[in-house]
Amino acid sequence: MSTTQAGDAVGDGEAGAVLGDDEEIDAATVRVYQLRVTHPTDLVSQLAARAGLDREQVSQAEKKLSQLGLLQRSPSGGWVAISPESAAEALLAPLERDILQQRIAMAATREQLHALSGDYLEARSMRSAKSSIEVVEGIENVRAVIDDLGRTCTTSLDSMQPGGGVTDAAVRAAAPLDMELLSRGITMRSLFQHSARRHRNTVQYVERLTTAGGSVRSTGTLPSRMLIYDRDCVVLPLDPLDTAAGAAIVRDPSVLSFLCQVFEQCWEDGRDFVEPDVAAPDTEPVGVEREVLLLMATGRTNDDIALRLGVSQRSVSRTVAQLMARLGATNRFQAGVRAAELGWLTVQDPAEA
Template sequence: MQETGEIDAVAARVYRLRVIHPTDTVEQISARAGITPQETLEAESRLSALGLLRPSPSGGQVAVSPETAADTLLAPMEQDILQRRIAMAATRARLHALSGDYLEARSMRSAKSSIEIVQGTDNARAVIDDLVRTCSESLDALVPGSGLGEVAVRAAISNDREMLERGVKMRSLFQHSARKNRAQVRHVAVLTDAGAQVRSTTVLPSRMAIYDRSCAVLPLDPERGGAGAAVIRDPTVLNFLQQLFEHYWDRALDFSEEEQRDGPEPNEVERDVLLLMAAGKKDEAIAHQLGMSPRSVSRIVARLMERLGAESRFQAGARAALNGWLSDD
């Protein structure tokens, strides 16, 4: 049994015959088509439902052109779509009319307090979503812990790609433990392929995101302030937070770079750096002598001090000597 309105081979054959023989009876059409009268009636019913057949005053069925049938059948639908579009446009216009109020209120909020406390996870997420949407130049982020989970990664990838596509320079700093998180490793691969810079380090002080170097977001202490975020626009505090980010960034490894912190002895380059450190050389002098960049030297020094558990360059040199790392043997 065919559904009403379906055009199969039988219905198409009946339609053609009705175009040629509009005054034929059902029996005559059946004979011409080689089908039973019942099949003819069912086909004509489907064609009539689509507006392709109309009763003829002189008997029989008159075939209507597909274009005319489509105009008649779809006119109510098109009218409904038009009305919906008009309603959507009116709603959009009413919402857009509030844009000026929103921007004015937002600027007043920023001017009123350079450090804003946003209580509640949902409210904090709304603020962050707004910052992500309006970010146009840079995003520097510290992500402590073992990285994001599967759900968080899926949610982040879309926003990250959209930001990178519109030219935002993104730097993300994770802890080394995130390298063991498969979801996070996939996320990093997507970021780097899209042009982001990603590094990792041993310890990070807190989650932090700095948008366009003009606004930073820090999480509230759950034990003191509850869930939420601190939104910071104060230039002095922002400058400190940016320097804090650069401090950890300069001493971090590229996320894909092999970590060298568990080896019992330094490699050749690290030993050369240790010898010059023990001689009292600064990073710039070491870099010049070894033909390296000062940033690379700073990162090697930071890794060596971490491996030695040293809090100063002098202490690192002393412990390296006690370990026999500076001997010629």
């Protein structure tokens, strides 16, 4: 309640104002209050002369003091000054009663909500039953489910994040949850595509993860966005092109086993996220360069390669030009022959990579 909400009968001494955070009792008002203590029957003109103020200033000061309960009208005329302690008690008592009632209501509401804990856990255990695939629609509902899964995660979180990088909004949403999981000792493995290495926000996000104890790799292609909690629940987007549409929560053992195998295969094929993409001019290509070379050798166009690797067509064109220059080739056929002669097209053993 502000000072504009004073009682209607200010002249009768009814208190109704509370000072706001940016308000204070000015020096003129304090002076008028002091003089009213010693001269309760003075007229406004007399008090103004004593205070060195004009009549309007005195009237405004008396109005404020009356609103605060520091002045009350005397039955015989004039004003009676009230001690600050008594005025505070009278002014703030109703507010304190309101606060007490609100606290009682809050406690009752909290007790009622906590009473639902057993029902929630029972329902959650039913939702977590095996042989189930649950569909959750809407981005807010998906976030609520992910938050719940994160809070109840006990051992591990594996994730696939295809595309060229993580958006700022996604980083802001995910980072606090990831840091909390890692602080609880949860094992966290994250997979990105090679193209994410050139996305500054993603690189910074990965640095935070690895510093906190997470493991991060990148690979050429990823089949889908995926979150695997404790290896007994997988979250997949309903629409890979529109993750806000909803998600499928998979707990069916056979489907879950297959998705975990997919992740493990991609993880084995991946390389450490901080590994450089481009090798020295006289060494075998690795990372994105190797992915581009292998796809070139199969006859893929630059557009096809860009689509499969999740990078720009310009980036692929630049990489192809660099490879051909290193191989001393004037066309893709010559580049393929030269790369085969050098053994660059052989399938690498992950243990030797």
